[in-house]
Amino acid sequence: MTGWIIGAVLGGIAAGYLFIPQALAEHCGTLITVGLCLILFLVGVDMGRQGNVWRDIKAAGFKVLLIPVATAAGTLGFAALGSLLLPLTVRETMAASAGFGWYSLAPMLLSSWSATLSAVAFLSNVMREVGSILLIPIVAKRLGYIECVALPGAAAMDTVLPVVVGSTHERITIYSFVSGVILSFAVPVLVPLIMTI
Amino acid sequence: MQYMDFSLLLYIGMLALGVLVGSRKSVRSRKLLWLGRLQSVALIALIAILGVEIGADDKVISSLGEIGLSALVITVFALAGSLLAVTLVRRLLGLDSRGRTAAQREDEEVKGA
Numbered sequence: 001m002t003g004w005i006i007g008a009v010l011g012g013i014a015a016g017y018l019f020i021p022q023a024l025a026e027h028c029g030t031l032i033t034v035g036l037c038l039i040l041f042l043v044g045v046d047m048g049r050q051g052n053v054w055r056d057i058k059a060a061g062f063k064v065l066l067i068p069v070a071t072a073a074g075t076l077g078f079a080a081l082g083s084l085l086l087p088l089t090v091r092e093t094m095a096a097s098a099g100f101g102w103y104s105l106a107p108m109l110l111s112s113w114s115a116t117l118s119a120v121a122f123l124s125n126v127m128r129e130v131g132s133i134l135l136i137p138i139v140a141k142r143l144g145y146i147e148c149v150a151l152p153g154a155a156a157m158d159t160v161l162p163v164v165v166g167s168t169h170e171r172i173t174i175y176s177f178v179s180g181v182i183l184s185f186a187v188p189v190l191v192p193l194i195m196t197i
Numbered sequence: 198m199q200y201m202d203f204s205l206l207l208y209i210g211m212l213a214l215g216v217l218v219g220s221r222k223s224v225r226s227r228k229l230l231w232l233g234r235l236q237s238v239a240l241i242a243l244i245a246i247l248g249v250e251i252g253a254d255d256k257v258i259s260s261l262g263e264i265g266l267s268a269l270v271i272t273v274f275a276l277a278g279s280l281l282a283v284t285l286v287r288r289l290l291g292l293d294s295r296g297r298t299a300a301q302r303e304d305e306e307v308k309g310a
Binding site: 072 | 232263264286
């Protein structure tokens, strides 16, 4: 799936750069908004069908919720610091980082603001997923098991979940899953919110 | 800006509507293999459209290096910040580096011995 997504982005960029006229490209925004609604609805259906999140949270105790909250706070706080080094505003770096590794959603949410920011969000969230896969085994050994959940952000619930559990212990599964679900919900809320307030 | 407030509500609404539909018993009991496929196809199409929008923007093409560097810096900061925050929370919760409470740890050590 990751390969397909990266291929689609690159193919789209090449097409948009080489032969799609500006007039047509200007309608992309509307298409993206409509498509986003469809995708978010389908993602919601998927989450609803899994359905055990609430039960999982109760089983593990509400302290589980502190992990995604800390992940979000650390991500946003440090991304804000990162803006000092970059030609981007605090708002922009925070919004890009609020994709929490969900690289297909964050850039679409940002596409109505600027294509540049959208591209930054796409790349940085792909990097977060790839980086987390590389770092999880090291963090598990050197720092701690629960910290591994922080790295992939929203991807801790699906694509990177096997990597987290494989490098740590089965007891971390629930932390990873719950954290990923909460952060996934936070993406479509936080990204537009950060850009609006 | 008015328009953006509206789109935020729209996105949350769609997600919530999906969860509502998905958690119905009649929906949960079915396998719905096409659901995943539809999701993938819609996602790929949308991502390609996003690519077109990015590729058609001259500013993006002229600043690709800067975009890559920005993305890298944001990623490194985001990863470091989230690690720091979560490690603090883990210590505050009294969990050891393997995510165990003191009781769980003793339990496992007794079994191990």
